Amino acid sequence: MGVSGSGKSTTGSKLAGEFGVEFIDGDDLHPAANREKMAAGVPLDDEDRAPWLDTIARRIADELAAGHPIVVACSALKRTYRDRIAALAPTTVFVHLDGGSDLIAERQRGRVHEYMPTSLLASQFDVLEPLEPDEHGFRVDVRRTPAEIVDEVRRRLASPVEHG
Ligand SMILES: Nc1ncnc2c1ncn2[C@@H]1O[C@H](COP(=O)(O)OP(=O)(O)O)[C@@H](O)[C@H]1O
Numbered sequence: 244m245g246v247s248g249s250g251k252s253t254t255g256s257k258l259a260g261e262f263g264v265e266f267i268d269g270d271d272l273h274p275a276a277n278r279e280k281m282a283a284g285v286p287l288d289d290e291d292r293a294p295w296l297d298t299i300a301r302r303i304a305d306e307l308a309a310g311h312p313i314v315v316a317c318s319a320l321k322r323t324y325r326d327r328i329a330a331l332a333p334t335t336v337f338v339h340l341d342g343g344s345d346l347i348a349e350r351q352r353g354r355v356h357e358y359m360p361t362s363l364l365a366s367q368f369d370v371l372e373p374l375e376p377d378e379h380g381f382r383v384d385v386r387r388t389p390a391e392i393v394d395e396v397r398r399r400l401a402s403p404v405e406h407g
């Protein structure tokens with residue numbers, strides 16, 4: 244989880260590669276209307292995101308039911324969004340790629356995205372709700388390299404007491 248440009252695709256795909264599991268990018272599961280809205284510079288609202296979150300939650304639940312752990316990139320900006328995912332896939336561990344707006348804006352500007360304009364980053368920080376103590380997950384600092392972040396995530400996933 245994390246705002247656009249926080250490194251979900253980069254670190255998520257690397258983590259999945261190291262685990263030897265599938266990586267799913269939530270970007271690819273947005274309905275066309277959501278993509279068009281973002282491309283037009285308009286932030287998504289709760290109603291836009293609800294069916295997308297359900298698609299992601301169902302996909303996680305289906306994969307887990309088939310015995311396939313997966314890594315998913317999904318902004319999951321609000322507590323209610325994460326609860327929606329956890330309701331269908333309760334063993335989901337949320338890893339918040341957390342960082343300041345200046346650094347993330349700089350990284351976002353340095354990449355090309357199919358539909359996401361950099362102008363929407365501020366709206367994402369506005370709605371971002373960090374993990375709360377009773378959520379299943381932890382934060383990592385995006386000032387570190389992708390390799391360091393992946394190592395940290397692996398270490399913490401191997402220590403259940405640290406991410407309860
Ligand atoms: N930890 C990191 N250190 C340096 N650059 C990073 C890091 N994580 C991601 N990046 C770069 O930042 C940009 C945004 O990352 P990306 O994975 O596309 O973010 P997201 O999927 O969250 O939108 C990319 O150009 C990526 O190469």
Ligand SMILES: O=C(O)[C@H](O)[C@@H](O)[C@H](O)[C@H](O)COP(=O)(O)O
Pocket residue numbers: 246247248251252269270273281286287292318319356359367
């Ligand atoms: O909930 C949302 O508003 C979107 O999911 C958004 O968070 C996401 O950032 C875009 O789809 C762009 O994708 P990147 O996060 O990969 O830039």
